[in-house]
Amino acid sequence: MPEGNIIHRVARVHGRWLSGRRFTADSPQGRFEDGARGVSGRVLQAVEAHGKHLFYRFEGEVRLHVHLGLFGNIRHFRSEAPAPSPACRLRLSSPHATLHLSGPQACELLTAEDEATLRARLGEDPLRAESSLERAREKLCRGRMPLALALLDQERLSGVGNILRAEALFLARLPPLLPAGALSEADFARLWDVLQRLLSDASRDGHIVTPGAPRVPECVAGKKRAERFCVYGREGQPCPRCGAKVRRRELAARGLFFCAECQGVDAVPRPRVAKKKARAVQEKRRDARREVKKRTARSTAR
DNA sequence: TGCAGATGATGAG
């Protein structure tokens, strides 16, 4: 259930613990047997995160790409590992550490070229050192797509998920339905700053805690996850800033949480997205994805 | 204990 912060944390921890170790690999679930054979017996050289994607580089230019999606889960064990669950897609084992990957959306071997193609498609990641505010603004702030949708588009900005979207827009006091192209330079700079802070704190701490959220100290380790947030999952509850009720609405089949008072939602008309243009963009992206898949299939066959 | 919903992405229509 990860957003970019968790992925970066995983990359950091795995890079520290697992790099330099030689792993045997298998697929208890059986759906990644060929890939596991390709990795097995190799030394892990580096682990990198880009947005919500993980890239494991093994000796011999073998690259493992993992995307956890909504359901994916990755567990690591420094001491003796338990038996893997039947859903375990990939198990990486060494005498010092074991990793169990289950339910990923993507678990595949890529060539260097495939990886470069995939990464070229991703937007700026606020947690990556080489990310640039100007490039991020250029990619995010175009067109009439509502800001809340644009933030989840990983080709515009990578690593932001539904929680971060809601919390960042709240902290930056931005209306979620504002057309991305209408965002001013100053507003974008504020949003970028908020995203960087939220992501880096969450990557360090292991969970997102929004500054100003109600009853933060008591709930961090507890079950009431929504109380770590200002608006996400708090529909009908008072906004911690102004006391107005937090609202929820569906946007592209995802729940969007916001405070209409603080974020000036009612002042912004709902944008009309140019359907024909959006469809053309979607088709272009689909073609690009197919091309990567084809190349992956060809390289696996080799 | 069982079930609905979810921190994503993709393909079909």
Add this chain to the structure above:
DNA sequence: TCATCCTCTGCAG
């Protein structure tokens, strides 16, 4: 826009 993949969590009973 909707269905699908797939697993886990939180809540109701």
